[in-house]
Amino acid sequence: MGSSSMMWMILVLPALLVATMSAPVPETLTLSPGCVNRCGNVSIPYPFGIGKDGGNDCFRKGFKISCINNSVPVMAGTGTSPDIQVLSLSVSPHPVAQVMRPVSWQCFNVTGYVTGSYYGELGLDVEGVYRISSDLNELVILGCNTYVQIMAGAGERHSYMYYTACVAYANDASGPIEGACTGIGCCSVGVPSGITQSILSFETGGYWSHANQTFCPCDYAFIVDRGYYTFKRADLIHTDVNGSLSTTSMPMSLDWAIRDKGSLPWTCAAAASAPEYACKSVHSECVDSKNGPGYICNCTAGYEGNAYVVNGCTDIDECARPEDYSCRGKCKNFDGHYKCDCGTGYKSNDPYKESCTPIIPLPAQISIGIIGGILLLAFIAFIIIVRRERHMRRELYRKNGGPTLEKASIIKLFKKDDLTPILKPSNTIGKGGFGEVYKGLVDGAWVAVKKPVRGNQMESDQFTNEIIIQSKVIHKNIVRLIGCCLEVDTPMLVYEFISQGSMDDILHGGEKKPLSLDARMNIAAEAAQGLAYMHSQANTVILHGDVKPANILLDDKFVPKISDFGISRLIARDNEHTALVIGDMTYMDPVYLQTGLLTAKSDVYSFGVVILELISRKKATHPSNTSLVNSFIENHKKGMKSTELFDPEIAVGADVGLLDSLADLAMKCLDLDVDQRPTMTQIAEQLVAFIRSRQM
Ligand SMILES: *[C@@H]1O[C@H](CO)[C@@H](O)[C@H](O)[C@H]1NC(C)=O
Ligand SMILES: *[C@@H]1O[C@H](CO)[C@@H](O)[C@H](O)[C@H]1NC(C)=O
Ligand SMILES: *[C@@H]1O[C@H](CO)[C@@H](O)[C@H](O)[C@H]1NC(C)=O
Ligand SMILES: *[C@@H]1O[C@H](CO)[C@@H](O)[C@H](O)[C@H]1NC(C)=O
Ligand SMILES: *[C@@H]1O[C@H](CO)[C@@H](O)[C@H](O)[C@H]1NC(C)=O
Numbered sequence: 245m246g247s248s249s250m251m252w253m254i255l256v257l258p259a260l261l262v263a264t265m266s267a268p269v270p271e272t273l274t275l276s277p278g279c280v281n282r283c284g285n286v287s288i289p290y291p292f293g294i295g296k297d298g299g300n301d302c303f304r305k306g307f308k309i310s311c312i313n314n315s316v317p318v319m320a321g322t323g324t325s326p327d328i329q330v331l332s333l334s335v336s337p338h339p340v341a342q343v344m345r346p347v348s349w350q351c352f353n354v355t356g357y358v359t360g361s362y363y364g365e366l367g368l369d370v371e372g373v374y375r376i377s378s379d380l381n382e383l384v385i386l387g388c389n390t391y392v393q394i395m396a397g398a399g400e401r402h403s404y405m406y407y408t409a410c411v412a413y414a415n416d417a418s419g420p421i422e423g424a425c426t427g428i429g430c431c432s433v434g435v436p437s438g439i440t441q442s443i444l445s446f447e448t449g450g451y452w453s454h455a456n457q458t459f460c461p462c463d464y465a466f467i468v469d470r471g472y473y474t475f476k477r478a479d480l481i482h483t484d485v486n487g488s489l490s491t492t493s494m495p496m497s498l499d500w501a502i503r504d505k506g507s508l509p510w511t512c513a514a515a516a517s518a519p520e521y522a523c524k525s526v527h528s529e530c531v532d533s534k535n536g537p538g539y540i541c542n543c544t545a546g547y548e549g550n551a552y553v554v555n556g557c558t559d560i561d562e563c564a565r566p567e568d569y570s571c572r573g574k575c576k577n578f579d580g581h582y583k584c585d586c587g588t589g590y591k592s593n594d595p596y597k598e599s600c601t602p603i604i605p606l607p608a609q610i611s612i613g614i615i616g617g618i619l620l621l622a623f624i625a626f627i628i629i630v631r632r633e634r635h636m637r638r639e640l641y642r643k644n645g646g647p648t649l650e651k652a653s654i655i656k657l658f659k660k661d662d663l664t665p666i667l668k669p670s671n672t673i674g675k676g677g678f679g680e681v682y683k684g685l686v687d688g689a690w691v692a693v694k695k696p697v698r699g700n701q702m703e704s705d706q707f708t709n710e711i712i713i714q715s716k717v718i719h720k721n722i723v724r725l726i727g728c729c730l731e732v733d734t735p736m737l738v739y740e741f742i743s744q745g746s747m748d749d750i751l752h753g754g755e756k757k758p759l760s761l762d763a764r765m766n767i768a769a770e771a772a773q774g775l776a777y778m779h780s781q782a783n784t785v786i787l788h789g790d791v792k793p794a795n796i797l798l799d800d801k802f803v804p805k806i807s808d809f810g811i812s813r814l815i816a817r818d819n820e821h822t823a824l825v826i827g828d829m830t831y832m833d834p835v836y837l838q839t840g841l842l843t844a845k846s847d848v849y850s851f852g853v854v855i856l857e858l859i860s861r862k863k864a865t866h867p868s869n870t871s872l873v874n875s876f877i878e879n880h881k882k883g884m885k886s887t888e889l890f891d892p893e894i895a896v897g898a899d900v901g902l903l904d905s906l907a908d909l910a911m912k913c914l915d916l917d918v919d920q921r922p923t924m925t926q927i928a929e930q931l932v933a934f935i936r937s938r939q940m
C-alpha cells in the first residue's frame with residue numbers, strides 16, 4: 245500500500261512539475277471558479293468561455309466556445325454552416341480570433357462542365373461579435389480563367405451583396421510563376437471590413453469558359469491571413485483532388501468586439517453607462533470598434549492584461565522589457581509608466597532613445613584626472629617634506645642636547661615655529677661676527693633672538709653645558725638667557741630684550757645724548773660687578789672673552805647688563821683662529837693674542853679699554869700710534885695726566901681728579917704684565933669706592 249502510493253508519487257510528481265513549469269503564463273483571469281480557460285493548447289480568455297448557454301458566467305453572451313473532445317475549440321456557425329475551428333483567441337492589444345476556413349473550389353472536365361464544387365460558406369452571425377478582419381486577411385484565388393467574388397450576407401432585404409473580386413488568368417501551364425500571385429494563375433486582393441456570413445462565388449460559363457484547360461482543372465478561392473499563403477504552381481495543376489487544396493483549410497482572422505445591440509450602432513459613449521458595460525478593470529478604456537458596430541476594451545497606456553476582467557489591467561514593468569520599451573539610460577518602473585534618465589554625471593537629449601554621454605567630455609575628464617593627480621602628488625610631496633622637516637628638527641633637537649636640557653628644565657626650549665615669525669629682516673637690531681640679532685615678542689615679552697651665522701658649529705655637549713651654566717646665572721648686570729631653540733643647525737638663543745641698546749650706541753651713536761659722570765660711574769661699577777660675579781663663580785670660572793661697549797647693554801634706567809657672556813669663547817673653541825674673527829681686536833688683550841690662552845685677566849684688559857671710552861667718549865680703535873689706548877698709555881708712561889683726552893662734558897671742576905683716578909685704574913687694567921692687573925672684583929670695589937667718595 246505504502247510502496248504503491250510512493251510509486252505513484254514518483255511517477256506523477258515529475259509530470260506535474262513539468263506541467264507547471266511549461267504551462268504558459270495565464271493570459272486572463274476567469275470570473276468564477278470552475279470555469280475552464282483552456283481547450284487543447286488554446287487559451288480561452290474572458291469574454292470567451294466554455295460552457296452551456298445560460299449555465300454559468302464563464303463567457304459573455306456571443307463569446308461561447310465549445311471544446312470538442314476536450315481538445316478542439318470551436319465556435320458555432322449559424323444555420324446549416326458547420327462549426328468553425330478556433331486556432332487562437334486574443335484580447336489585447338488587438339481583439340482577434342484566429343479560425344480555420346475551408347478552401348472554396350470548383351473543378352471541370354475537358355468540355356468545360358463543372359464536375360464538382362464547394363463554395364465554403366462561412367456561417368458567422370450578422371448580429372454576432374465577429375467580423376472578418378480587413379487588416380489581417382487577404383482574398384486569394386487560383387485558376388486559369390477565373391473570376392471570384394465575395395458574397396456576404398447583408399440583412400434581410402438583400403440576401404447577398406458583392407464585396408470584392410479578383411481575376412486569375414493563364415493561357416497554358418507555362419504562364420504562372422512560382423511565388424508570384426500577380427494575376428497569372430493566382431490573384432490576391434484586400435478584404436473590406438464588416439463582412440460576416442459569406443461565400444466565395446465563382447463565375448462560370450460564357451467568357452469564363454474552362455473548356456480544354458487540362459493543365460488547370462480546378463479553381464480555388466480562400467480568405468487567409470495575409471502572407472500565410474505563398475503561390476505554388478503545383479496547387480494549380482494538381483490532378484489528384486484528394487491531395488489538392490480542396491481538402492484543406494486556411495487560417496483566417498476575425499475581429500471581435502462587444503456588440504450587445506447586434507448590428508445597431510453601439511459606441512463607447514452609449515455603452516459606458518449601460519449595466520452591461522464590458523470594460524470592468526481599472527486602468528481600462530473603451531475604444532469604438534473599427535470593424536463593425538460596438539466597442540472594445542483596452543488597458544490604458546502603461547498597463548496590460550484583460551480589460552474585461554475586474555483588476556485585469558496590471559502595470560507593465562517596462563524596465564524588464566527593454567526590447568519593447570526603450571531606455572538608453574537608467575530605467576525605473578512606476579505604476580502606469582516608467583522613467584528613464586542618465587543618472588548623475590551623464591546627459592542625453594532623449595535618454596529614452598539616445599544613449600547617455602558624460603557631461604564632462606573625455607578630454608576634460610582626462611585633464612581633471614591629470615590635475616587631480618598632480619595635486620595629489622604635490623600634496624604627498626608636501627607631506628613628505630613636512631615629515632622630513634619635523635624629523636630633521638627632532639634630530640637637531642636631540643643632537644643639540646635637547647633631552648639633556650629638557651631634564652635640566654632650566655630654560656625654555658623654543659620650537660622653531662615659535663621664533664620663525666621673529667626672524668624677519670625688518671626685526672633685525674644687530675649684526676656681528678656672532679650672527680644676527682632680532683627683536684620680537686614671545687609670550688608677551690620682548691626678547692632678543694640671536695641667530696648665529698651658519699658654520700659656527702659647536703659641540704653639543706659643551707654647548708649644552710654652557711647653556712646650563714649660563715641659565716643659572718641670574719644677576720642684575722648680566723643679560724638673562726631666557727631660552728634657546730635647538731631645532732636648527734646652529735641653536736638660536738633667546739635673551740631678555742634690553743631697551744636702550746648698548747653703551748656703544750649711547751656713547752657714539754648719531755645724536756650724542758648727555759651722559760653725566762655719575763651715570764658713567766654707575767655703568768662702569770655695575771658692569772664691573774657683573775663681570776666680577778661671573779669670574780668668581782664657585783664651580784666654573786665663566787669668562788666673557790669679548791668685553792666691549794657694544795656688549796654692555798643699558799636698560800631704561802641705564803643699568804648696564806653684559807651680554808654675550810662666554811658665547812664668543814664658546815663659539816671660538818673649535819677653531820684656533822676664530823678668536824681673531826669674533827673678538828674685537830680693539831679690546832683684545834695682547835697677551836691673549838700672543839698666548840692664545842684666555843684668562844679672567846683678558847676680560848680685565850678689555851674692561852680697561854671700556855673705562856677709557858667711558859671717560860673720553862672717544863671710540864677706541866685698533867692699536868695704532870694715534871689710537872685712544874695708545875694716547876693714554878703714552879701720557880701715562882711720561883707721567884703726564886691725560887686731561888685733554890677726557891670728555892669735556894664731564895671734565896669739569898673737581899671731577900677732573902676723579903677722571904684721573906679712573907684713567908689710572910684703566911692703566912692698571914691694561915698692564916702687559918698680567919699679574920699686575922687687578923681682578924674684576926677689585927675693580928668693582930674700587931669703582932664703588934669712587935662713587936661713595938663723591939657722595940660724601
Ligand atoms: C496546438 O495543437 C495542435 C495539434 O493539436 C498543433 O498542431 C499546434 O501547433 C498547437 N499549437 C500551439 C500553439 O502549440
Ligand atoms: C471527436 O472524437 C470522435 C471519436 O473519437 C471523432 O469521431 C471525432 O471526429 C472527434 N471530433 C473532432 C472535432 O476531432
Ligand atoms: C463533361 O460533363 C458533361 C455534363 O456532365 C458531359 O455531358 C460531357 O460529356 C462531359 N465530357 C467529358 C469529356 O466527359
Ligand atoms: C476544344 O478543343 C477541341 C479540339 O481540340 C475543339 O474542337 C474545341 O472547339 C475546343 N473548345 C473550346 C471551347 O475551345
Ligand atoms: C478521393 O477520396 C475519396 C474518399 O476518401 C475516394 O472515394 C476517391 O476514390 C478518392 N479519389 C482519388 C482520385 O483517389
Ligand SMILES: *[C@@H]1O[C@H](CO)[C@@H](O)[C@H](O)[C@H]1NC(C)=O
Binds near residue numbers: 542543544545546
Ligand atoms: C490598446 O492599447 C495599446 C497600448 O495602449 C495600444 O498599442 C493598442 O493599439 C490599443 N488597442 C486598440 C485596439 O486600440
